[in-house]
Amino acid sequence: MGGYPPRAASRRQPSNASSIRGVGLIADSYDVPPSPGLPPNGYDRPTPKQSQSNTIIPNKSTMVEEDDDGPDDDQAQDTYAFGGKLEKGEDMEQSGAASEHNKQISEEYEVQLRELREKLDGMEDQLKKKDDELNEALEGERSRSTAVDAEKSEWSTTRLELENKLAEAQNLNEALREQLDQLRDEHANEIRQIRDEAEDARHSAADAAPGKNDEELARENEELRTALDEQRQITMQVRREAQEFLREMKLLSDQSGSSWAKQGELEKTIETLEKEVKEWRNRYARAKTQRRSMRSSSMSLPADEDAGRYVRDKGFTADNGLVKDTHVTKFQIAIDELLRRARVEEPNKVIDAMKSVVMSVRRLTKDLDASLPNDEQTRQQRKQLKGRVSSTANNLITAAKTFATSAGISPVSVLDAAASNLVSAIVDLLRLVKIRITPDEELEEEDDDGTATPVGSVGVFSPRTAKSQSIQSSYQQDPYPQDVPPPPPFQGLGKRTSMESSAYSPVNSPRESVEPYNKANGNGFQSMSNGYGMREADSKTEELKVYLDDQTAFLVQTIQSLVGSIRGAADINQIEPLIRSIVDTVGKVTSETEAAGNGNMIGRLAESRQRIMEAGERGQELAADGKGEDDREWRMWTQTLPPIAFEIARETKDLVQRIDHLLVTNDDFS
Secondary structure: OOOOOOOOOOOOOHHHOOOHHHOOOOOOOOOOOOOOOOOOOOOOOOOOOOOOOOOOOOOOOOOOOOOOOHHHHHHHHHHHHHHHHHHHHHHHHHHHHHHHHHHHHHHHHHHHHHHHHHHHHHHHHHHHHHHHHHHHHHHHHHHHHHHHHHHHHHHHHHHHHHHHHHHHHHHHHHHHHHHHHHHHHHHHHHHHHHHHHHHHHHHHHHHOOHHHHHHHHHHHHHHHHHHHHHHHHHHHHHHHHHHHHHHHHHHHHHHHHHHHHHHHHHHHHHHHHHHHHHHHHHHHHHHHHHHOOOOOOOOOOOOOOOHHHHHHHOOOEOOOOOEEHHHHHHHHHHHHHHHHHHHHOOHHHHHHHHHHHHHHHHHHHHHHHOOOOOOHHHHHHHHHHHHHHHHHHHHHHHHHHHHHHOOOOOOHHHHHHHHHHHHHHHHHHHHHHOEEOOOHHHHHHOOOOOOOOOOOOOOOOOOOOHHHHHOHHHHHOOOOOOOOOOOOOOOOOOOOOOOOOOOOOOOOOOOOOHHHHHHHHOOOOOOOOOOOOEOOOOHHHHHHHHHHHHHHHHHHHHHHHHHHHHHOOOOHHHHHHHHHHHHHHHHHHHHHHHHOOOHHHOHHHHHHHHHHHHHHHHHHHHHHOOOOOOOHHHHHHHHHHHHHHHHHHHHHHHHHHHHHHHHHHHOOEO
């Protein structure tokens, strides 16, 4: 057909024909060159890189059909495969260049991505800062809104108060206007009545005889004039007396006020001086304990600076000692103060120093009670020595009280002898129980417990006042805990400065009195069955004293406020609460004192309380009647309040002093 040979069964389709490059290698019966297309299933050739991936994805869209011409096909495949390898090399070169280009593009994208990410982070930081600024602005706005609301509330409250005051003033104005109208009506009625009476008298005089009527009228007129002159003279005299009384009361009030202010200033000065004395005593005790290079100050031994060696040689110190060296130093200071006051100060000041000695002895025995002896012999010796300390301490208390109550008539040698006996007993006790060196950290942490000025004692510079008592509780801590450097090793018990303090003692000094006193006494001192028989003061009385101190301070402050209000021309609304506070405070004081069993001490204070209660009721009555500072009765009433208040303050302080005297009397060794 048309000169073309018939189609062989093994002939391929045109789409599956071999490439023209395979001519000569394939034996075809018709010598028809293969199709110039690509060989089928050419998966070994390079393919274009897709999506920037190094994975080669073959093209699977071509389907291959096989026939029975195996050898011819194999040869054609081999021929095409050889040509395909040549093309593959060229494609790989192109693929490598594309890969480098893609890598460069990828790096540029990564750089851009990092820049964009940094910009995004910067924008996030800016957004966060903007949020913080917005929150701060909102907080400021809320604060301003709150302040504005508070100010609005305050202005609203002030406006309501002013409106209430305006309403009260209007009501008062209306009431005064009504009273004025009423008085005008009454005055008009009286005038009309007088005119009517005068008209009647005129008519009756016209009807009566002229001579007789004139004489009677003249006599009555003269009598009325005389009575009027007498009334005027009496009125002027009463007015002058009232002005004189008022002037005297003002003068007395000014004098009492200035005296009270001066007393307050003096009390503050006394408090400051007592604080300074307390602080310097504490510092002296600490420095004396830390130095430990001097002997007791009442000794007459030769000057030996290494007193610690002397004490150690005599067997007073030990590592396991029971008594702290600081307590021994404070005992020495208390004895020195007792002997000094007995010679240079008032006799009643000895009681304070005696109480300091008692506190020091209690501190020493408290160290002993913290550790119990193991053997019976040591227990008996300690009990015996504590009994001797108790006996000598009682003798010292008795001698001090006798010296104070006798106004100095009792010889000071009796007090010296009692102090010497007590020191001798303490020395014997220390020889048995030993003195323990206080570590540096324990010395720094040790608190002052009131040895120099015991709680409840009279002040250093003046008699006890409410304020000076109220601040004594603040003296219980060392005000200079860090001013003293760490102490050196223990070198002694300290050295006294008064060479005459033991002039009347049986022996020259406590340290020299150890051996002679033991030889003199031998075993003659008695064993106390009850051991160290000190007892604490009545706890109820002490609690009452502390309560009275606090209430007295509050009462004094209230009285000062009352006097200031009176001088400032205050009304009843300001004066009445202060009076009520004074009455309540005095009532608490009297009830607590009576509950503690001291009801016989509150008689005058109760009377003063009744007087100020009556004065408060009188003030309320005057205020109810509309009296004010411009009225004479109101001024007279206000001038009576300060004397009553000052009387209450004096009675309260006297009560505190009597309670303190009870504590001093009961503070003894049983």
